[in-house]
Amino acid sequence: MERWPDPVTGEVGGPRGVPRRAAGLALVTLFALVGIFGVGLVVAAFTRPAPRPPQPVAEAAPTRYAPAPEAGGPSASAVPVAPVGLDRSDPTRVRIPRIGVDADIMSLGVNADGSMEVPSLKQADRAGWYRFGPSPGEIGSSVVVGHVDSKELGPAVFFKLGALRPGDTIQVSRKDGKVVTFTVDGVKAFPKASFPTDLVYATTPNATLRLVTCGGAFDKKKGTYLDNVVVFASVR
Secondary structure: OOOOOOOOOOOOOOOOOOOOOEOOEOOOOOOEOOEOOOHHHOOOOOOOOOOOOOOOOHHHOOOOOOOOOOOOOOOOOOOOOOOOOOOOOOEEEEEEHHHOEEEEEEEEOEOOOOOEOOOOHHHOOOEEEEOOOOOEOEOEEEEEEOOOEEOOOEEOOOOOHHHOOOOOEEEEEEOOOOEEEEEEEEEEEEEHHHOOHHHHHOOOOOEEEEEEEEEEEEEOOOOEEEEEEEEEEEOO
């Protein structure tokens, strides 16, 4: 098992740090005041391309961040059943029918300074999976990030992420040939100054997926969006 890199202090152009894994747990310290994304994962210049990406609505806010026990499940006195997940396998493609996403997934690690890698703006049409976390379908929170837009391409891979609603489906293909279907539990925008790191990377009882991009108002002076949009999804 690879060690999760130590967090580092960064500037507005990039994340403060990335998660560490301790005893198999995915509790992390990742985000600085600018959240997971800085200028590099938002736009390529200090002007925002139109149109504005859709934002989550109140009705889409998740009522829970980890899958709840099934109704009518075993009683407290029953022998607990271990969660079942897939073996590890790198994701290769993500499909989100509701918003027309059908994109390759690249593997992301860390930069020399310990900060999290992000897809280049030349690859803004691709998503990126943080490979030091669980792979989609494994037990735990698998995190996939993507650009919202760029000066060169305009709307990027996760431009419409905020339009997702509970019940929508997300399909992730893996190198082992399996396709994992996740159901959206909720979508919410968080100010980058208060990104819910513990919720995004928390240990979960079964396979969960978090999709993350930028959103909210655009600060032209800083060349960055002020929020992060997070989609919480799980295998049902």
